Amino acid sequence: MNLVPLVLYAAALIAYAWHFGRRSPVVGRTATTLLVAAALAHTFVIGMVTMEIGHLPVAGATSAISTFVWLLALAYLYIEMTTDERAMGVFILPLLVALQAIPALRPGIEDRAAVLQGPLFGLHVSSLLFAYASFALACVIGITYVLLFTEIKAKHLGFFYTRLPSLQVLDRMNQRAIVIGWVFLTLGIIVGVVWAAQAQAGYGAGDPRVQAMSLQDPKIFVALVCWAVYSFELFAARRIGWGGRRAAYLSALGFGIVLLNLVPISYFLTRSHNF
Amino acid sequence: MNLLLVGLSHRTAPVELRERVDFSARGVTEALRALAGRGSTREAVILSTCNRAEIYAASDETAATRADLERFIGEFNGVGAADVAPHIYDLGDLEAARHLFRVAAGLDSLVVGEPQILGQVKDAHAAAAEAQTVGPVLNRVFHSSFGVGKRVRTETGLGAGAVSVSYAAVALARKIFGDLAGMSVAVIGAGEMGKLTALHMKKQGVQHVTIVSRTMAHAARTAEAIGGASAAPWDEMDAAIGASDIVITATGASSPILTKARIETLMRPRRNRSLFIIDIALPRDVEAAAGEIEQVFLYNIDDLQATVRENLARRASEMTRAESIVADELDKFAAWLRSRGAIPTVVALRQRFEAIRRAELDRLDFKLSALPPEARGRVDEITRLIVEKLLLTPTEQLKSAGDADTVGAYSEALTRLFGLGGEDADGKREKTERKVEPFTRDRSRSPR
Numbered sequence: 001m002n003l004v005p006l007v008l009y010a011a012a013l014i015a016y017a018w019h020f021g022r023r024s025p026v027v028g029r030t031a032t033t034l035l036v037a038a039a040l041a042h043t044f045v046i047g048m049v050t051m052e053i054g055h056l057p058v059a060g061a062t063s064a065i066s067t068f069v070w071l072l073a074l075a076y077l078y079i080e081m082t083t084d085e086r087a088m089g090v091f092i093l094p095l096l097v098a099l100q101a102i103p104a105l106r107p108g109i110e111d112r113a114a115v116l117q118g119p120l121f122g123l124h125v126s127s128l129l130f131a132y133a134s135f136a137l138a139c140v141i142g143i144t145y146v147l148l149f150t151e152i153k154a155k156h157l158g159f160f161y162t163r164l165p166s167l168q169v170l171d172r173m174n175q176r177a178i179v180i181g182w183v184f185l186t187l188g189i190i191v192g193v194v195w196a197a198q199a200q201a202g203y204g205a206g207d208p209r210v211q212a213m214s215l216q217d218p219k220i221f222v223a224l225v226c227w228a229v230y231s232f233e234l235f236a237a238r239r240i241g242w243g244g245r246r247a248a249y250l251s252a253l254g255f256g257i258v259l260l261n262l263v264p265i266s267y268f269l270t271r272s273h274n275f
Numbered sequence: 276m277n278l279l280l281v282g283l284s285h286r287t288a289p290v291e292l293r294e295r296v297d298f299s300a301r302g303v304t305e306a307l308r309a310l311a312g313r314g315s316t317r318e319a320v321i322l323s324t325c326n327r328a329e330i331y332a333a334s335d336e337t338a339a340t341r342a343d344l345e346r347f348i349g350e351f352n353g354v355g356a357a358d359v360a361p362h363i364y365d366l367g368d369l370e371a372a373r374h375l376f377r378v379a380a381g382l383d384s385l386v387v388g389e390p391q392i393l394g395q396v397k398d399a400h401a402a403a404a405e406a407q408t409v410g411p412v413l414n415r416v417f418h419s420s421f422g423v424g425k426r427v428r429t430e431t432g433l434g435a436g437a438v439s440v441s442y443a444a445v446a447l448a449r450k451i452f453g454d455l456a457g458m459s460v461a462v463i464g465a466g467e468m469g470k471l472t473a474l475h476m477k478k479q480g481v482q483h484v485t486i487v488s489r490t491m492a493h494a495a496r497t498a499e500a501i502g503g504a505s506a507a508p509w510d511e512m513d514a515a516i517g518a519s520d521i522v523i524t525a526t527g528a529s530s531p532i533l534t535k536a537r538i539e540t541l542m543r544p545r546r547n548r549s550l551f552i553i554d555i556a557l558p559r560d561v562e563a564a565a566g567e568i569e570q571v572f573l574y575n576i577d578d579l580q581a582t583v584r585e586n587l588a589r590r591a592s593e594m595t596r597a598e599s600i601v602a603d604e605l606d607k608f609a610a611w612l613r614s615r616g617a618i619p620t621v622v623a624l625r626q627r628f629e630a631i632r633r634a635e636l637d638r639l640d641f642k643l644s645a646l647p648p649e650a651r652g653r654v655d656e657i658t659r660l661i662v663e664k665l666l667l668t669p670t671e672q673l674k675s676a677g678d679a680d681t682v683g684a685y686s687e688a689l690t691r692l693f694g695l696g697g698e699d700a701d702g703k704r705e706k707t708e709r710k711v712e713p714f715t716r717d718r719s720r721s722p723r
Contacts, residue, residue: 025429152450153566155578157585162435166453167549241546244570 001045002066002103008038009073009100013093020090020163028086032077035089039073042100046070058125061266066103067126068262069096072133079137079173087163091140102263120195127188128223132258134181135230138174139255142248145170149245171243174251178237182230189227192220222261229254276317277337278412278612280371281344281363282329285385288362296352296359298323303399306351307406315343318410320403320417322378324395326385331375333412341365372416372608376601379420380427381434388433388590393424415611423604430600433593436586440579441475443586444553447579448476448521451551451572459483461519463512463532465493468555469525473501476521485515489526516541521551524560535564542568553579613682614674620686621670623695628662 015031018024046067049057057063076092079085147160148167164170196213215221233250236242242250283296298306303321310319310330318333328348334340349359366374374383379396381388400417403409409417427433437443445455452458458481462473465488473484484504488494494506507515516522516533526532533552538561542550547570554561554575566573636643636658643651669689676682689695 023432148450152447152572155574155581157447157450157582161450162432166450168451168453171547237547243547244549 001048002042002100005038005042005045005069006097006100006104008034008041009069009093009096012038012089013097016086016089016093019086023163031086031089032080035073035077035093039070039077042066042070042073056122056126058122058129062103062106064125064129064266065099065262068129068132069100069103071129072096072136075133075137083165083169083173085165087165088140088144091143092137095136095140099263120191120198124188124191124195127184127191131181131184131188132262134177134184135251135255135258138177138181138251141170141174141177142251145174145248146245149248167244171247174247175237175243178230178233178247178251182227182234185223185227185230189223218265219261222257222265226254226257226261229257276333276335276412276615278368278371278416279332279334279337279340279344279365280329280367280374281332281341281348281365282322282327283348283359283362283364284327284329284383286383287364292354292358292362293326293328295354296328296348297325298328298351301351303402304406307403307408309351310344310347311406311408313343313347315340316408318413319408320399320413322396322399324392327378327383329378331371331413331416333410337367368612369605369609372419372612373601373605375416375420376423376604377598379424380597380601381424382427382594382597382601386438387587387594388435388438390428390434393421393428396420396424412615416608419604419608423601426600426604427597431593431596433590433597435593436582436589438583438586438590440576440583441472443579443582444472444574445475445479447572447574447582448479448551451549452520454480456480457482458521459485459519460521460523461485461487461512461515462497463487463516463522463524463560464526464556465490465497466525466527469523470497470500472523472525472553472555473497473504476523477501477503481521485519487512487515513537513541516550517544520549521553523553523555525555526560528556528560529558531559531562533561533565535562535568538565538571539568542570545570610675613676613678616682617673617676617686620689620695621673624669624689624693625666627693627695628666632658632662 012031012034015027015034019028019031046057049063056067058067072092073096076089080089144160144164145167148164148170151157151159151161152167196210199210200213213220215224229250233242233247233254236250237247283293285293288296298321303323306321306323307319310316310321315336316332316334320331322329322331330344330348332340332344345360345363345365346356348354348363349356375396377383379393381390381392384392396417400409400413400421403413437446448455448458455476460473460476460481460483462469462484465486469486473486477484484498484501485507486494486498486501486504487507487509488497489509491506491508494508498504498506516538524533538550538552549570549572552561552565552571552573554573557576559575561573561575563573563575565571636655643654646654673682673685673689676685
């Protein structure tokens, strides 16, 4: 069922790339329409699964990725609608297509482990996914910042110069995305700690995965590294004037770690989060 | 009826002549009225800008109208015919349409792709519409040209990129800072160049301009001339730069006054705030190495000129795409023009059928007179509808014929088959053409 959104995301990617190259307004509108259609189809898929299992499909790694893609698509659409700026789509869509390929190729309804319950668990996962979606946007905005910055510095005003918004706007958008992401990352981690403490003491005491929830687990450790990177970025931007290009590089680094945590670590390394 | 263009432009006439041949001086409406008074044209639009004066007209007597328009251009503007004649060009039908499309697209402009011309073409048409000198031909060709202009603007990069140094500087500042409102500008040097650039920036909405000069009196005078600017003495230059987002240097100093080390010191308290330095002085006021500082964007006059050249080159490369849009729209216009070639035949055919219908109704009048008036009206209506339905397909076929030869062959066949070619065919043409519009409107209203 995740295949339909994947196909629509891929079609939208082609349209965004075409629009970026040729800047035809008709193609641009088509691209947005395709992405809206993809997001709607994805909403439908997630809605159906939610009805079937009785909660948002966020417990397993695969369904969490699908939900992450959905959140990122919505967040991007929100930015596009509010800024009337389509140039970023060509950078976001490849990420959506690549990540959505995972749930599309690994179908099946998730089977929630009995221990994963309670409002705190839902809050934990959805805050973290939302934080990661913000970081993905920050990363893409950062990349475009560097591309434009390099062109202006090199005094060769060409491809990106004519297609991207100003450096100031990109920098501000990046900062905003980082702040929002950081707030939800912090919230998600704190809620996760509280939930784990409750579960380890109570209903999850018999589950080895719940018992493995400690700093030694790669998933938890890397999440904290992530938190450290973004905290530093926020601190550096405010205290030592690390904006612009340095902030952009940090955003890319941070999101690299997020991706690491979201895909390979979830599937192969973690002992505590492999649901 | 033929389309005709007579005029002169920056391509054919020197600026001295263009200044004298200016219809807008006495008003385009006045000119249109004067032209209509001469009676040589059926329709007319006057396009008058600082780079061109062109009359688009529709008439039946092409040669006579062309000669009269040439005379009119000189007479109305008070320029001798001998002065004007060598610079005038004239084009007919499709070539005239192609010219108008290229003009509206900005392809014929002095600065290729400049955006004002489309508005000027629209204004010219609106003025003529107001003066009631446009008809079906000019309406069609001008509306097509608006479409060409719009397509070229949205589908090609013909109008993209700044093509003058000062606009290139402003465009760059926008790409760095986004909105210029709220920005502060420091101008180092109170010379003419610095003053002009500062004025330009002020016009673009920057909030604050500070003039720094070696002589405070100079700075104060320039600041006053700009209006809303402040002056600062030479030894407060660092503070002025520190408070600014954009710095324009234009002094006559023989060696750089802003070294990399000096700017580095100035950048430290700014943290992440970018500084855009435009060095328009010769020799340079700012050390080139200063551009290596992370948040400093340094452009000198050569860099700006290079970006202008790049933009011009890019526009030139977009011309092929714009030309193909022109060709595309010209094909559509040509098809429309051809379909108009069929109109006399269509009208004759319709008149023939109508005459037959009338004759038959008259012949049967004695039988119909017994009927009540409603039934007689019904008979009239039904026969009319039959005629319309019979004519519908041949009319459409004739109008959509692909080329002039086919139209000619069809017309010839129809003329013979229905005996349309009366002895008064030529004299009738003018009269019948005016009835064309009611005919087409009638057809669309009739029930199917």
